[in-house]
Amino acid sequence: MSARLHDLTEEQSQIQSLAREFAQREIAPFIEKWDEEAYFEPSLVKKMGELGFLGMLLPDEYEGLGVDTSTYLLALEEIAVVDASTAVMMSVHNSLPTQMILRFGSTDQRERFLRPMARGELLGAFALSEPEAGSDAASLTTQAVRDGDDWILSGTKSWVTSGSHAGVIIAMARTDTGQERKGARGIGAFIVTPDLAGFHVGKKEDKLGLRSSPTVQLNFDGMRVPGANLLGEPHLGFVYAMKSLDSGRLGIAAQAIGIARAALEAATAYAAERRQFEQPIRDFQAIQFKLADMATRVTASRALLHLAAQAKDRGVNVKMGCSMAKLLASETAMFCTNQAVQIFGGYGYVKDYPVERFFRDAKVTEIYEGTSEIQRIVIARELYAHD
Numbered sequence: 001m002s003a004r005l006h007d008l009t010e011e012q013s014q015i016q017s018l019a020r021e022f023a024q025r026e027i028a029p030f031i032e033k034w035d036e037e038a039y040f041e042p043s044l045v046k047k048m049g050e051l052g053f054l055g056m057l058l059p060d061e062y063e064g065l066g067v068d069t070s071t072y073l074l075a076l077e078e079i080a081v082v083d084a085s086t087a088v089m090m091s092v093h094n095s096l097p098t099q100m101i102l103r104f105g106s107t108d109q110r111e112r113f114l115r116p117m118a119r120g121e122l123l124g125a126f127a128l129s130e131p132e133a134g135s136d137a138a139s140l141t142t143q144a145v146r147d148g149d150d151w152i153l154s155g156t157k158s159w160v161t162s163g164s165h166a167g168v169i170i171a172m173a174r175t176d177t178g179q180e181r182k183g184a185r186g187i188g189a190f191i192v193t194p195d196l197a198g199f200h201v202g203k204k205e206d207k208l209g210l211r212s213s214p215t216v217q218l219n220f221d222g223m224r225v226p227g228a229n230l231l232g233e234p235h236l237g238f239v240y241a242m243k244s245l246d247s248g249r250l251g252i253a254a255q256a257i258g259i260a261r262a263a264l265e266a267a268t269a270y271a272a273e274r275r276q277f278e279q280p281i282r283d284f285q286a287i288q289f290k291l292a293d294m295a296t297r298v299t300a301s302r303a304l305l306h307l308a309a310q311a312k313d314r315g316v317n318v319k320m321g322c323s324m325a326k327l328l329a330s331e332t333a334m335f336c337t338n339q340a341v342q343i344f345g346g347y348g349y350v351k352d353y354p355v356e357r358f359f360r361d362a363k364v365t366e367i368y369e370g371t372s373e374i375q376r377i378v379i380a381r382e383l384y385a386h387d
């Protein structure tokens, strides 16, 4: 449908097929109902763990698949073509909590958490945002205070993807004090588990799209976190979060490409079937041009994404590449889903066809893990970084 400009390895083709078959079998038959009811199916986590989809970037010693970033993103795109909600759960889990524990955690933390996370026994979540701290995430106010070996956390985290079903949440909280604020360098990252006293799941958001991905507030009410759950250094949690968000953005880009591709595939098929003025609407050049623009943008977005992924795996600084990939892919998702609704006409505006869901799901890719405005700021800043 959209052009794939590089050959896949045998392993990549196999994992891509596995992801496609899984999504078709376990998600596609139920997706309209789950979307309508804003229902998250918990058994998906265990099933995805059994197939390796929740430990894709973890090495073999932690029961992960240990594949390269491109292979992981190919699988994520296949899941997103069918269901963007399941894709965001998969992206957050693989890109943020598991990677943060792997990269910045102690041996004990890696031993305790990574295998159950890879198996799908513990779903991961990432809690950075707060009601008053969104794009300016370093202004967060959740406070962590030392008490003997433990930390006491108080505050509210918002917009936590999978937060109501997670077994492991990496939560950022201030470790600096009121008198001595250190901004981004006064924040710690804590491994929070829902059994901790003072942990509460708060409001569940009623969203426009991604309706079967639960997004919740988490309230920490004097929550006692063992010292052994502090990730790395107490003042570097924000730095760890930002480093991890670079690759998190690649996951969101793959999700966005999946949504865009789903819209392109649906619109191409519909344009061949739908007849007006005694001919299929695909014979009209106005429709052909829309499809051509959609296919071009999907292909360009995917090419940029995999260039960034390959550079990341070579150890190159890919901050700018990750932001560019996310920016282009999320705008492609909005463009393609908008065009798909247009090609479907009135039928695109109702729930008899899936393109209205694609349109609703696409929007958030321009918002989370850094809005498009923030991606442009990162890209512009990197342009001058070496002056």
Ligand SMILES: Cc1cc2nc3c(=O)[nH]c(=O)nc-3n(C[C@H](O)[C@H](O)[C@H](O)COP(=O)(O)OP(=O)(O)OC[C@H]3O[C@@H](n4cnc5c(N)ncnc54)[C@H](O)[C@@H]3O)c2cc1C
Binding pocket: 092, 125, 126, 127, 128, 129, 133, 134, 135, 136, 158, 159, 160, 161, 162, 207, 210, 215, 364, 367, 368, 369, 370, 371, 372, 373, 374, 377
């Ligand atoms: C469905 C969903 C899931 C999410 N999941 C998670 C999650 O798992 N974990 C988590 O921590 N967070 C999560 N988020 C939060 C998300 O990352 C934030 O919504 C996002 O960072 C934007 O913050 P905000 O909503 O507070 O918007 P604001 O920061 O208030 O931005 C409002 C507008 O102002 C613009 N703006 C802000 N600052 C600037 C600037 N300097 N220059 C130009 N424009 C600017 C923004 O681009 C935006 O258009 C999720 C959000 C949603 C909607």
